[in-house]
Amino acid sequence: xxxxxxxxxxxxxxxxxxxxxxxxxxxxxxxxxxxxxxxxxxxxxxxxxxxxxxxxxxxxxxxxxxxxxxxxxxxxxxxxxxxxxxxxxxxxxxxxxxxxxxxxxxxxxxxxxxxxxxxxxxxxxxxxxxxxxxxxxxxxxxxxxxxxxxxxxxxxxxxxxxxxxxxxxxxxxxxxxxxxxxxxxxxxxxxxxxxxxxxxxxxxxxxxxxxxxxxxxxxxxxxxxxxxxxxxxxxxxxxxxxxxxx
Amino acid sequence: xxxxxxxxxxxxxxxxxxxxxxxxxxxxxxxxxxxxxxxxxxxxxxxxxxxxxxxxxxxxxxxxxxxxxxxxxxxxxxxxxxxxxxxxxxxxxxxxxxxxxxxxxxxxxxxxxxxxxxxxxxxxxxxxxxxxxxxxxxxxxxxxxxxxxxxxxxxxxxxxxxxxxxxxxxxxxxxxxxxxxxxxxxxxxxxxxxxxxxxxxxxxxxxxxxxxxxxxxxxxxx
Numbered sequence: 001x002x003x004x005x006x007x008x009x010x011x012x013x014x015x016x017x018x019x020x021x022x023x024x025x026x027x028x029x030x031x032x033x034x035x036x037x038x039x040x041x042x043x044x045x046x047x048x049x050x051x052x053x054x055x056x057x058x059x060x061x062x063x064x065x066x067x068x069x070x071x072x073x074x075x076x077x078x079x080x081x082x083x084x085x086x087x088x089x090x091x092x093x094x095x096x097x098x099x100x101x102x103x104x105x106x107x108x109x110x111x112x113x114x115x116x117x118x119x120x121x122x123x124x125x126x127x128x129x130x131x132x133x134x135x136x137x138x139x140x141x142x143x144x145x146x147x148x149x150x151x152x153x154x155x156x157x158x159x160x161x162x163x164x165x166x167x168x169x170x171x172x173x174x175x176x177x178x179x180x181x182x183x184x185x186x187x188x189x190x191x192x193x194x195x196x197x198x199x200x201x202x203x204x205x206x207x208x209x210x211x212x213x214x215x216x217x218x219x220x221x222x223x224x225x226x227x228x229x230x231x232x233x234x235x236x237x238x239x240x241x242x243x244x245x246x
Numbered sequence: 247x248x249x250x251x252x253x254x255x256x257x258x259x260x261x262x263x264x265x266x267x268x269x270x271x272x273x274x275x276x277x278x279x280x281x282x283x284x285x286x287x288x289x290x291x292x293x294x295x296x297x298x299x300x301x302x303x304x305x306x307x308x309x310x311x312x313x314x315x316x317x318x319x320x321x322x323x324x325x326x327x328x329x330x331x332x333x334x335x336x337x338x339x340x341x342x343x344x345x346x347x348x349x350x351x352x353x354x355x356x357x358x359x360x361x362x363x364x365x366x367x368x369x370x371x372x373x374x375x376x377x378x379x380x381x382x383x384x385x386x387x388x389x390x391x392x393x394x395x396x397x398x399x400x401x402x403x404x405x406x407x408x409x410x411x412x413x414x415x416x417x418x419x420x421x422x423x424x425x426x427x428x429x430x431x432x433x434x435x436x437x438x439x440x441x442x443x444x445x446x447x448x449x450x451x452x453x454x455x456x457x458x459x460x461x462x463x464x465x466x467x468x
Contacts, residue, residue, distance in 0.1 A: 130418075137415035144411050148402045157465045158398050162412060165394060165458055172419070 009086050011228045012237045018221040025218035032211035039204040056114045062209040064107040066216060067135060068170050070100035074142075075167040078160035088224075090156030091231065093163060094146055095224035099216050101139035108132055131172055138166040152231050250335040254343030255350075261320075262351040268316065273355045276309040280363045291368050298367035299377065299428030306356050306381060307388065307417050313352040314392040314413065315406050317344060318463070322400055331467055338456035341463065345386075345393045345456065353385035369432070376431040383444040384424040390448075390455035391416050397462035420447060 008014045040058035047054040074096045081089030111129065112122045123129065142159055149155035232238050262269055283301045284294055321327040330340055360381055361374045369377065395413035399405040427440035 134415045134418055137411070141412045141415060144408055145398065148399070148404060148408050154465055154468060158462065161394075161458060161462050161465065162398060165416065169415075 009088055011088050011091065011232050012235070014088055015225055015228050015241075018225050022218050022221035022225070025214045025221065029211050029214035029218055032207055032214060036204060036207040036211050039200070039207060044201050044204050045198065050118060053114065053117045056110050058204055058208045060107060060110040060114055061205060062212040063103045063110065064132065065209060066212050067100060067104035067107050067132065068174060070096050070103060070216065071135060071138070071163075071170055072167060074100060075163040078163040081156060082160045082164075087156070087231070088228075090160055091224050091227045092220065093160065094156070095220045095227055096216070097139055097142050097146075098223070099219050101136060101143065103212070103216075104132060104136040104139060108136065131169065134169055138169060142166070247335060247339055250333070251339050251343045251346075254330075254340050255347045258344055258347030259350060262347070268313075269351050269355065272309050272313045272352050273359060275312055276305050276356050276359065277363065279305040279308060281366075284366075295368040295432065298364060298369050298373075299425040299432065301367070302360055302363060302377060303381075303384075303421050303425040303428075306360070306385060307414070307421055309356060310352060310385060310388040310392060311410055311413055311417075313348070314396045314409055317348050317393060317396040318400050319396075322467075327463070328467065331463065337460040337463065341393060341397075341459045342452075342456040345389050345459070348393070349386050349389040353381075353389055356385060357381045369428075373428060373432045376437055377428050379441065380424045380427040380437075380444060383441065383448055384420045387420050387444070387447050387451045388417060390451040390459075391420075393459040394455055394462055397459045397466060400463070400466040420444070423447070 008017055036058065040055055044055065044058070046052055074093045077089045077093040077096070080086065081093060108129070111132075115124065116122050142162055145162055146155050146159050149158060229238060229242075280301060283297065287293065287297070318327060321330065331337065333340070357378055360377050364374045364377050392409075392413050395409045395416075398412060399409045402408060423440045423443045427437040427444065430437040430440060
């Protein structure tokens with residue numbers, strides 16, 4: 001049987017689907033967080049160089065990954081929304097923005113906590129930290145622009161354009177450790193070669209990264225449900241849905 | 247197409263000449279911001295020389311941003327912008343014309359003024375020249391990127407503050423390499439790398455920004 005993928009491009013049919021799958025991602029995220037936190041506090045070995053303090057990596061690195069990935073995904077949804085003019089795409093983009101901003105903030109904040117004992121400073125103006133800070137500004141700009149425009153269609157399209165312009169920054173962050181010789185350490189996990197950390201650490205890191213992914217999906221789906229209801233409030237199916245509950 | 251481009255530039259320049267106060271306000275804003283720093287951090291010559299590039303560049307950024315709100319706002323208010331959108335000429339070209347006019351009015355005076363302010367900060371010779379060259383390459387990029395922000399925030403409440411939030415993060419690479427070029431010259435290193443990157447940004451922005459700004463204008467005017 002051929003699945004009609006475009007069926008779920010309509011907010012009306014996506015709304016119940018998102019409602020059904022969001023809790024599952026939420027549960028999966030919670031389980032993975034429990035496992036990941038257990039692994040990172042009790043199983044992963046002490047680092048030979050950084051001692052126990054390195055354990056903050058298990059939240060810092062996934063948060064930093066997510067902060068960049070989410071921006072790219074958001075820009076992808078924004079592009080889809082501008083190309084095919086689908087309402088749902090831009091709603092997904094705006095549902096992702098607050099979570100992305102949160103992860104950027106978490107990456108910066110945990111980075112400060114990690115930097116203080118290791119580098120002796122809360123903050124260094126190095127290329128990666130600075131570009132991550134710019135990423136936070138970009139998220140804030142995106143949300144501020146959305147909040148400033150009353151007409152939701154114009155807001156969606158203007159924010160989409162802004163997201164596409166800002167996406168230029170993401171590769172700069174990603175390669176900043178390579179292009180500039182700075183204090184921030186380079187990547188320990190590479191696609192092309194063997195990882196430089198023990199497999200327990202790597203597995204823990206991946207579990208935490210998946211936990212963050214599932215958390216993001218769960219949050220974005222439940223946020224997009226609110227956005228759908230808000231933007232489609234004048235449509236019949238929302239009236240029926242809300243009326244039916246009363 | 248080039249006739250349309252020239253027509254827009256000449257028109258905007260004429261309008262700017264008729265409102266000379268607007269141009270001068272931006273310029274004096276630049277001068278005043280730069281002059282505040284020695285009062286704020288103390289007038290030690292070594293400190294000022296070390297700060298000069300950064301201070302002049304940040305002030306140029308702010309001054310350029312301040313004048314952005316005017317880029318489309320007047321035409322939007324009196325309906326000219328709608329007519330511009332309706333012309334058969336390609337909109338990115340017309341936007342480019344407006345950006346060039348904006349740069350000639352707001353960027354070039356800053357570039358001309360900068361060496362004088364650089365002298366106040368103890369820059370000399372090569373460093374002053376580098377300041378002018380880096381600003382000459384960098385300020386058009388500021389106008390080009392700024393046009394996108396100005397088009398996106400057209401007619402919004404609180405547009406002036408919002409534009410700074412949208413545009414300043416995108417200005418940061420220009421700031422880093424612009425000020426970096428001057429700093430490299432002050433410390434006796436070559437600045438070719440930074441200048442090449444600034445030139446590359448200028449080319450990329452000149453190609454991409456007019457399209458993005460034109461798209462943003464169409465979104466704002468719907």
